[in-house]
Amino acid sequence: MPDPEHAASDAPEAPVPEAPAHVDDDWRRVSPKHVVVEVVGSVIGAGITVAVLLVVGWWFELPWATWGGIAVGAIALVSIAFEPRRVRSIGYRRRADDLVFRRGIMFQRQVAVPYGRMQLVDITRGPVSRALGLADLKFVTAAAATAVTLPGLPLDDAERLRDELVALAETRRAGL
Amino acid sequence: MTEPAPRAPIGPLADGEWHRLHPASPLLRGGLVFLAVLGFVLANLRERVVEVFVLFFAPGEAGGGEAPGFGGDWAEDPVTGIVANGLVGWALLAFAVVIALVILGFWFAWRMHTFRVTDEALEVRSGILFRSHRSARLDRIQGINIARPVFARLFGAAKLDVSVAGQSGNVDLSYLGSAQADRLRGDLLRLASGARRQEPVATGDGDSVVAAGADAAGTAQLGPGAPSAADRAGAVVGRRVDEFLAPELDPDLAPPESVVRLPLPRAIAAALLGGSMIWLVVIIVIIVIALTTGTLWMLFTFIPAAIGVISYLWSRITGSLRYSIAGTRDGVRIGSGLLSTANQTIPPGRVHAIEASQWLLWRAFGWWTVRVNVAGQSITQAGDAARRTLVLPVGTADDVRRVIGLLAPDALDDLVPLLDAGLAGTGPAPGFTSAPRRAAWIRPFSWRRIGLAVQGGTAVLRSGWLLRRLALVPLARMQSVAVAAGPVRRGLRLESLRIHTVAGPIAPEVPALDRADATAAFGAIAAEAVERALRDRTDRWGAEHAS
Structure with a gap:
């Protein structure tokens, strides 16, 4: 009786769509098409750097700039070759009470965020993602260090997931 | 903490009506600085005016006369110009208008700065041209601080600072009467705790709180009986002294066994053995080297740094003076400070x-x-x-x-x-x-x-x-x-x-x-x-x- 928030968590007459849908114990991967987004991003970034270095090396006859450009290009190619693996390593899992997120092959990271702690869920879309029909889902808690972004979800999935998570967060919110 | 002892009713400031801040607030929030600058300028102007007149009447003797302070140079040209052109009257008029406008501005800002406490939130309205209306939900209060800078304490005023969850900052009420601030903090915490608002019953003990805010007017009132006026003035001074010397924690609220004692020698020694001391030593060594080798630019670089470190150490020591911590019904209360005191409650x-x-x-x-x-x-x-x-x-x-x-x-x-x-x-x-x-x-x-x-x-x-x-x-x-x-x-x-x-x-x-x-x-x-x-x-x- 004292306040509606806690009452809601005690008796969940929750308007959760597809009630048990949020519990699934499998790791889910993001769309494989997200590789394209990452590759385009690194090609543009590395391409500009390499071009600048090569032009500088050729124009001013500086051999170190030329070699630097070649080295940056080679590193970028290797990292692009690993891009499919890296995207496959991104996964999330909706457990009964929290969302677990993991990513990384060299630097692995795994984060568990209780649903009640999500302050807001954000959908962002870059130009390449939009062309591919993908969206990034960003979760914000009261801690800046949480930093969980789920990239490369199909837009429909992203919107459905967002709505589900917001509804879940609403029923389980407890203070700060 | 376990037994729900009956508590005093909600105080007069938390009754859901709009209230104004302490009448001395404009003075404390910037008026003092204004007065100090004004005094400084006037003092230097006086020197300049005297000098101008000396120059006017006895041109030969003024060569050695040097105005103290750097303000003198600043005022030289305007004063000479005004005196030379016979505009003294206009200058004084303009001066009076500016002063009047500033006072009016401060007064209006004070009039327009109001706050109220409802069951849900603490709301603050302020601003003359650009009105702002802030509202802090009571159940989101993360802490309440009461700070009493030295000057504010002389006026019996205190600054209440309510921090809420969020990066946009705090809601601060500067300034309130000292006793009022304590009372309001208690009321806010009680409302935040989820306890219901009780009907304000007899305002018997509330009167003293109101009187604390209104005693500036009280002293100005000249009663017919001179002894009573003197008594009242004596009472006001006594209360000021009491407030000034009173320990930060209300002894009723602080179980004595839970209070940590922080001896002064330990505070000083701890600050001197702290990590910032290394920086101080390094800086002093650099300064000594600079002095012996005569590289002056290094002095200019590192003396400000040394001053910074020393002032940090000093604030660290003074911040630990009269330190106290105690559990109250509405959270942990931490107080410290000798002249300027601060007092924080974490619910x-x-x-x-x-x-x-x-x-x-x-x-x-x-x-x-x-x-x-x-x-x-x-x-x-x-x-x-x-x-x-x-x-x-x-x-x-x-x-x-x-x-x-x-x-x-x-x-x-x-x-x-x-x-x-x-x-x-x-x-x-x-x-x-x-x-x-x-x-x-x-x-x-x-x-x-x-x-x-x-x-x-x-x-x-x-x-x-x-x-x-x-x-x-x-x-x-x-x-x-x-x-x-x-x-x-x-x-x-x-x-x-x-x-x-x-x-x-x-x-x-x-x-x-x-x-x-x-x-x-x-x-x-x-x-x-x-x-x-x-x-x-x-x-x-x-x-x-x-x-």
């Missing part, structure tokens, strides 16, 4: 992390310092926030235990067995999951200390050698938990574990654990956090009394 269920830390040079004395993470510390006011998150400036291990008992009363029984091993211990300890020996590759000095325990809904993280740290995180308020491993840790089959809390001085982390241990701890912490968060009701600590 129950607002502490997101506690850390006791001990620097290398403090180890011989067994001194610790305790900090907390609380929500709503805006990042822009870094110095202010640093002071507020410092709960115990320096204390012994026993003091640390008492402070943790105040900050985490529910979990204390479970934590007591862990604290000894957690504070100073190394190597495996009962309850702790320690790092394996191979962690020495990445933490050669501190690997023996690295450990993690989950007990009583609290994660206990032990680490550090140069700076020994023991972090306690109430899982009911944890935001998220993460395990991570880079190439080196993966090669050693280690993982680091991090618990994310709201922003603050503490970032709880276990740098290295065996991978299996880390995975198990990750699962246990994630599950317990959810369960504790659902059960936790400490943020509405008064609700059970009301319903």
Whole structure:
């Protein structure tokens, strides 16, 4: 009786769509098409750097700039070759009470965020993602260090997931 | 804390009506600076005027006359010009108009700055041209600070600062009458606790509070009987003196056995042995070298730095003077300061992390310092926030235990067995999951200390050698938990574990654990956090009394 928030968590007459849908114990991967987004991003970034270095090396006859450009290009190619693996390593899992997120092959990271702690869920879309029909889902808690972004979800999935998570967060919110 | 003793009714400022601030507020908020600048300018102008007249009447003698201060040069041309052109009258008129406008501006700002306390929120309206209306939800209050700078104390005024969750800063009421501020804090905390508002009954004891705000008018009133006026003036002075000398904590509210005592020598010694001392020594050495070699530019670079460090040390020492901490019904109250005093209340269920830390040079004395993470510390006011998150400036291990008992009363029984091993211990300890020996590759000095325990809904993280740290995180308020491993840790089959809390001085982390241990701890912490968060009701600590 004292306040509606806690009452809601005690008796969940929750308007959760597809009630048990949020519990699934499998790791889910993001769309494989997200590789394209990452590759385009690194090609543009590395391409500009390499071009600048090569032009500088050729124009001013500086051999170190030329070699630097070649080295940056080679590193970028290797990292692009690993891009499919890296995207496959991104996964999330909706457990009964929290969302677990993991990513990384060299630097692995795994984060568990209780649903009640999500302050807001954000959908962002870059130009390449939009062309591919993908969206990034960003979760914000009261801690800046949480930093969980789920990239490369199909837009429909992203919107459905967002709505589900917001509804879940609403029923389980407890203070700060 | 257990028995719902009857409490005083809600005070006159929290009755849901709009109220104004203390009449001396404009003076304290900027008027004093204005007066000081005005006085400075006038004093220098007087010198200039005298000099101009001397120049006018006796041109030969004025050559050596030099105005004190650098303000004299500033005023030279206008004054000479005005006197030469016979515009003295106009200048005085313009001056009077400016003064009148400034006073009017201050007065209007005071008139338009109002606040009210409703059942839901504290609302503040301010601004003359650009009106602003801020509203802070009472159940989101993270802490209430009452600061009394020296000048404000002379006027019997205090500044009430309510921090709410969010980065946009705090709602501050500067200034209120000193007694009113204390009363309003109690009322806000009571309303925030979830206890119902009681009907304001007899305002018998409320009168004294009102009188405290109105005594400026009271003294001006000339009564027919001279003795009574003198009595009243004497009473006002007496009350000022009492307020000035009164200890920060209301003795009724502070159980004496729970108050940590911080002797002055320890405060000074701790500040001198602190990490900033190294910087001071380095800077002094550089200055001495600069003096002996005569490189003046180095002096100009490093003397300001030395002044900065010394003022930091000074503020550290003065901030520890008359330090007190005590548990009250509405949270932990921490007070400090000799001339300018500050007094902070952290309501129950607002502490997101506690850390006791001990620097290398403090180890011989067994001194610790305790900090907390609380929500709503805006990042822009870094110095202010640093002071507020410092709960115990320096204390012994026993003091640390008492402070943790105040900050985490529910979990204390479970934590007591862990604290000894957690504070100073190394190597495996009962309850702790320690790092394996191979962690020495990445933490050669501190690997023996690295450990993690989950007990009583609290994660206990032990680490550090140069700076020994023991972090306690109430899982009911944890935001998220993460395990991570880079190439080196993966090669050693280690993982680091991090618990994310709201922003603050503490970032709880276990740098290295065996991978299996880390995975198990990750699962246990994630599950317990959810369960504790659902059960936790400490943020509405008064609700059970009301319903």
